[in-house]
Amino acid sequence: xxxxxxxxxxxxxxxxxxxxxxxxxxxxxxxxxxxxxxxxxxxxxxxxxxxxxxxxxxxxxxxxxxxxxxxxxxxxxxxxxxxxxxxxxxxxxxxxxxxxxxxxxxxxxxxxxxxxxxxxxxxxxxxxxxxxxxxxxxxxxxxxxxxxxxxxxxxxxxxxxxxxxxxxxxxxxxxxxxxxxxxxxxxxxxxxxxxxxxxxxxxxxxxxxxxxxxxxxxxxxxxxxxxxxxxxxxxxxxxxxxxxxxxxxxxxxxxxxxxxxxxxxxxxxxxxxxxxxxxxxxxxxxxxxxxxxxxxxxxxxxxxxxxxxxxxxxxxxxxxxxxxxxxxxxxxxxxxxxxxxxxxxxxxxxxxxxxxxxxxxxxxxxxxxxxxxxxxxxxxxxxxxxxxxxxxxxxxxxxxxxxxxxxxxxxxxxxxxxxxxxxxxxxxxxxxxxxxxxxxxxxxxxxxxxxxxxxxxxxxxxxxxxxxxxxxxxxxxxxxxxxxxxxxxxxxxxxxxxxxxxxxxxxxxxxxxxxxxxxxxxxxxxxxxxxxxxxxxxxxxxxxxxxxxxxxxxxxxxxxxxxxxxxxxxxxxxxx
Amino acid sequence: xxxxxxxxxxxxxxxxxxxxxxxxxxxxxxxxxxxxxxxxxxxxxxxxxxxxxxxxxxxxxxxxxxxxxxxxxxxxxxxxxxxxxxxxxxxxxxxxxxxxxxxxxxxxxxxxxxxxxxxxxxxxxxxxxxxxxxxxxxxxxxxxxxxxxxxxxxxxxxxxxxxxxxxxxxxxxxxxxxxxxxxxxxxxxxxxxxxxxxxxxxxxxxxxxxxxxxxxxxxxxxxxxxxxxxxxxxxxxxxxxxxxxxxxxxxxxxxxxxxxxxxxxxx
Numbered sequence: 001x002x003x004x005x006x007x008x009x010x011x012x013x014x015x016x017x018x019x020x021x022x023x024x025x026x027x028x029x030x031x032x033x034x035x036x037x038x039x040x041x042x043x044x045x046x047x048x049x050x051x052x053x054x055x056x057x058x059x060x061x062x063x064x065x066x067x068x069x070x071x072x073x074x075x076x077x078x079x080x081x082x083x084x085x086x087x088x089x090x091x092x093x094x095x096x097x098x099x100x101x102x103x104x105x106x107x108x109x110x111x112x113x114x115x116x117x118x119x120x121x122x123x124x125x126x127x128x129x130x131x132x133x134x135x136x137x138x139x140x141x142x143x144x145x146x147x148x149x150x151x152x153x154x155x156x157x158x159x160x161x162x163x164x165x166x167x168x169x170x171x172x173x174x175x176x177x178x179x180x181x182x183x184x185x186x187x188x189x190x191x192x193x194x195x196x197x198x199x200x201x202x203x204x205x206x207x208x209x210x211x212x213x214x215x216x217x218x219x220x221x222x223x224x225x226x227x228x229x230x231x232x233x234x235x236x237x238x239x240x241x242x243x244x245x246x247x248x249x250x251x252x253x254x255x256x257x258x259x260x261x262x263x264x265x266x267x268x269x270x271x272x273x274x275x276x277x278x279x280x281x282x283x284x285x286x287x288x289x290x291x292x293x294x295x296x297x298x299x300x301x302x303x304x305x306x307x308x309x310x311x312x313x314x315x316x317x318x319x320x321x322x323x324x325x326x327x328x329x330x331x332x333x334x335x336x337x338x339x340x341x342x343x344x345x346x347x348x349x350x351x352x353x354x355x356x357x358x359x360x361x362x363x364x365x366x367x368x369x370x371x372x373x374x375x376x377x378x379x380x381x382x383x384x385x386x387x388x389x390x391x392x393x394x395x396x397x398x399x400x401x402x403x404x405x406x407x408x409x410x411x412x413x414x415x416x417x418x419x420x421x422x423x424x425x426x427x428x429x430x431x432x433x434x435x436x437x438x439x440x441x442x443x444x445x446x447x448x449x450x451x452x453x454x455x456x457x458x459x460x461x462x463x464x465x466x467x468x469x470x471x472x473x474x475x476x477x478x479x480x481x482x483x484x485x486x487x488x489x490x491x492x493x494x495x496x497x498x499x500x501x502x503x504x505x506x507x508x509x510x511x512x513x514x515x516x517x518x519x520x521x522x523x524x525x526x527x528x529x530x531x532x533x534x535x536x537x538x539x540x541x542x543x544x545x546x547x548x549x550x551x552x553x554x555x556x557x558x559x560x561x562x563x564x565x566x567x568x569x570x571x572x573x574x575x576x
Numbered sequence: 577x578x579x580x581x582x583x584x585x586x587x588x589x590x591x592x593x594x595x596x597x598x599x600x601x602x603x604x605x606x607x608x609x610x611x612x613x614x615x616x617x618x619x620x621x622x623x624x625x626x627x628x629x630x631x632x633x634x635x636x637x638x639x640x641x642x643x644x645x646x647x648x649x650x651x652x653x654x655x656x657x658x659x660x661x662x663x664x665x666x667x668x669x670x671x672x673x674x675x676x677x678x679x680x681x682x683x684x685x686x687x688x689x690x691x692x693x694x695x696x697x698x699x700x701x702x703x704x705x706x707x708x709x710x711x712x713x714x715x716x717x718x719x720x721x722x723x724x725x726x727x728x729x730x731x732x733x734x735x736x737x738x739x740x741x742x743x744x745x746x747x748x749x750x751x752x753x754x755x756x757x758x759x760x761x762x763x764x765x766x767x768x769x770x771x772x773x774x775x776x777x778x779x780x781x782x783x784x785x786x787x788x789x790x791x792x793x794x795x796x797x798x799x800x801x802x803x804x805x806x807x808x809x810x811x812x813x814x815x816x817x818x819x820x821x822x823x824x825x826x827x828x829x830x831x832x833x834x835x836x837x838x839x840x841x842x843x
Contacts, residue, residue, distance in 0.1 A: 074718070075718050076716075076717040076718035077715075077716045077717065077718040077719035078718075080716055080719075097619065341720065342720070
């Protein structure tokens, strides 16, 4: 909505982009943007005694597309835990029924994010062939702005180009694919490993050979990193590393992060990192097996802290019954063999795959308890909160609706100790982790960095989201927390972040007292790299379709305009 | 002990979701407050008072509250669902999910019930004087954790999918059953006093099934091991004893594999 003038008066403003930490200030809004001032007739929102932040930015969440939908089909029982399905208020406002807990319906996804004051969510893995489906679901998710990252790490074209280190061709293919899939950036999932899965194999180390393609995960990662900077995309490569979830995987993690050393970020969007390493919790384990499984969060963060051109997100385990789903097909099969619960696998032609398995993270199961501690430790060992973002790798480590709980644990040692004290293996958990000895409690400014300014900058979207400076989109969340007198009871922190007192999306009040008022005006963001065509790449792509390597024709491959009817296109001029 | 009487006044146009009709919800409330309790009819939130007249107040706790529905509830779902104590008596029929997820207390339906009666039940007792449709005491769709405890007794016959994924408790069907009994079960006991068409104990890991009538088509995964005399729900008889499902994984106890047991009355 535009036009209406609003002024948010008297709140404790927290905006790391302007280094504002709890100052009592007014925020003025006009035509959907934040402005310096508004007239005296502006609608007044009284935020006195409340915290005012920018709308949240989620850098990594699986919320739309065939994988999520396969999860919904696999787990009808997830709907038993929907919570409030149909409140009378909802009915009055004419909005749609909500269902699901770990794999909520598109409507619940939009509403729940809005209730938590989130303005932007990145769908973390889009199979390009299935991009039309991803965009249809994104379009049906109300309120929040979204974008999607196509997966490249096991793509046959990419592997063919990179085995000869053809960076320019790789970049041209990326540019083409981002355009036709209306994608945002370069996602890499288990580089080489998912392709190897077609042969029943996996790549657990950086120098493992991908069968048939004669390439290694390391070559895929460095090649895509170079291509990404060649194009100057708003976001860096977004990496789910090899050997996820296994004991003793942290050296592979650090080796992968080291590939960023000496690489410079080249873009016009204010992004400083060249690699975003996602759900780092799943990659920060020591031990030789499940018996000696332990946290290596400190070792991993010691490296992250000194290497300034990487960013990370946590992937915190929230100790819930959830649904794991990833393009890391071999990992999901491995997980199914561990927990014997139902499993499904999807293969996406030349591009990627996906696996889905329900998972119950129990505080009384030692490895799960260690995972819980590891996720929180990553944040508590971090020195630069603007490079460390809160996620649960929704729904893999827990549903996104648990962000408020993660925030509570990070802000309050007592609440962490309370969970620890109820664990069956408390002493063993304390031995295998650092959580018990860490006294650090994050403050609201740091939380705002981790959920707002930081991820917006890492995505190259700091000119739209993540702050409250004039000119930015008027996405403002107001939480019922007194900055000067924070509650002694940690539960009140969680409750405040779960249901915002107000949430304004693009200058429109979409949530009041934790209840959704309107479907808002969502946008789909995609990146349009303007790179000169390379005839060889054009020929390779059209030949592949012509020969029938895909099951669809090239004219049916792109995402049509009508599937993303509210686009916001970010043009990138590629200077070769 | 207090008794709240609900008398149906109107047949719902759509099915009425009577999830508030439990001793737990009625406890500590007056008749007027009970009439205000919510229930959905389609997407619309209605009140119990829209479909019933309410007389009598709830007891102090669920255990002190009896609910008597003096009439037919063919179009009312979720009666007694999730209740923990007390009792519910329905004079006529009831729709789906009677006593679903219940933990304690007793539900008595004098007519028939529709599907999902006692789904994922954990404790307490359900008695149906008429017949039941499908999915008696089974797991929710997709879930692998079925009925854990309690007793369901159906005096008439039942449809298919009885006790799917059952982990504990007892289901007694006094009449005939169609197909799929104790599929995927890892515990619990099912007694069928009539005949079963087939698919008894498919993929069953642990637990007991007694069939006092005939099984028309046996599952190939069951092997006859001996003939035993047993007393089952007051009936003494000689049974052919089968173990199975041999195609399924089975846990070991003291070095020996534990199988599910199927007892079929010797003819």
